[in-house]
Amino acid sequence: MEAARPLDALNAARNKRVIVELKNGKQYVGVLKAFDIHVNVVLENAEERNDGEVARKLGTVFLRGDAIILISPE
Amino acid sequence: MEAARPLDALNAARNKRVIVELKNGKQYVGVLKAFDIHVNVVLENAEERNDGEVARKLGTVFLRGDAIILISPE
Amino acid sequence: MEAARPLDALNAARNKRVIVELKNGKQYVGVLKAFDIHVNVVLENAEERNDGEVARKLGTVFLRGDAIILISPE
Amino acid sequence: MEAARPLDALNAARNKRVIVELKNGKQYVGVLKAFDIHVNVVLENAEERNDGEVARKLGTVFLRGDAIILISPE
Amino acid sequence: MEAARPLDALNAARNKRVIVELKNGKQYVGVLKAFDIHVNVVLENAEERNDGEVARKLGTVFLRGDAIILISPE
Amino acid sequence: MEAARPLDALNAARNKRVIVELKNGKQYVGVLKAFDIHVNVVLENAEERNDGEVARKLGTVFLRGDAIILISPE
Amino acid sequence: MEAARPLDALNAARNKRVIVELKNGKQYVGVLKAFDIHVNVVLENAEERNDGEVARKLGTVFLRGDAIILISPE
Structure with a gap:
């Protein structure tokens, strides 16, 4: 996730496992x-987690940007 | 819901059953x-759910994007 | 309220009784x-409801979109 | 307040007494x-109300749209 | 503060004492x-007030529109 | 901080000590x-204050406009 | 982080250690x-902190602007 612009960093993380908060x-x-x-x-292949525990399996999930704080490769 | 852009993923889910949070x-x-x-x-054919229980049947429902966090095929 | 775009669905509901949350x-x-x-x-011919009870009659009412979550034909 | 667009409804209420929430x-x-x-x-000739009681007289008042939920002829 | 558009009303209040909430x-x-x-x-010549009491003197103050609900000539 | 437009007032305060809330x-x-x-x-040469007390020294600080309510020369 | 525009200040902090709140x-x-x-x-090389204590190591992290209040060189 090396990048001059923040969205480049997301591009570098494409097809990789990330955590979204x-x-x-x-x-x-x-x-x-x-x-x-x-x-x-x-x-x-998404799952929802509470305190590191898997809360539920979701498969594919669309998350609205407005609700997101943080994205980081796991 | 295979997609290069997030809205393509929603398009792939059209006419399918989804959960919206x-x-x-x-x-x-x-x-x-x-x-x-x-x-x-x-x-x-929408229904509102609380903790997995059907709270009420709504038929057709318009949900404002600003209020939405997550959309996932059921 | 059959529609390709969400606002088409609202258009189909015009002149019909809806619930707005x-x-x-x-x-x-x-x-x-x-x-x-x-x-x-x-x-x-609008009325405000609390838990299904009519709280007050309002006649005509303008509701700001930013405050709205859900619109559904009653 | 008969209208095809919501702001037409506000226009029809111009110079009339309205409640703004x-x-x-x-x-x-x-x-x-x-x-x-x-x-x-x-x-x-505006007044602020709490539960239907006049809380204070304000004369002229500018209300920012972002803070408004509802406008209705009284 | 006679006005066809809301900002005209603010213009009419220029150089007058107003309350901003x-x-x-x-x-x-x-x-x-x-x-x-x-x-x-x-x-x-601004002052901050709590319940009608002067809480502090501020001299000149810039208030961000996004934080404002109401402006009224005092 | 004499100004016709609010940002002119901020310009007049440039290189002066201000409080930002x-x-x-x-x-x-x-x-x-x-x-x-x-x-x-x-x-x-910024410092964070709680109730008038210096909470910590920050040196240079970028504050996002969206989080700001008030700016005033100290 | 000397700057005429706020984003110039961020540019001056590029490749330096900053705190983001x-x-x-x-x-x-x-x-x-x-x-x-x-x-x-x-x-x-990011880490999340609570009250000055390292809460967890995150490596690379994307933070959405809308969630940010403050950025300051450490």
């Missing part, structure tokens, strides 16, 4: 398949 | 009939 | 007379 | 003198 | 020197 | 070095 | 690698 405190871990300038994100 | 914690499950770049969404 | 938890039921791309909405 | 729960009643596409509003 | 409940009273379309505002 | 209640005092139309701000 | 109260410390006009930010 939301404003409501929830975490989603999955393979980053897509994102856009609003930081809307699509993860595959 | 809102910032207020509520969940709506229904058939995804329409969406736009604001992530405004229309579901048909 | 706000971020603050309040519900307004009335005849949908007007809406725009911000999802600003005008209802006629 | 804000996200913070406060209500303002006064004569609608001006509004714009952001739903910024100017009332004259 | 914020989303966080604080009130600022001062002479309205400047404003823009975002409703950013500059007051001079 | 945020939506979260925190205060930052420092020399105003830069700002833009979003009211993003850079202070130098 | 979010609206939710969390702090991230790392090397500033990228930012954009929305104040989206990428840090490398």
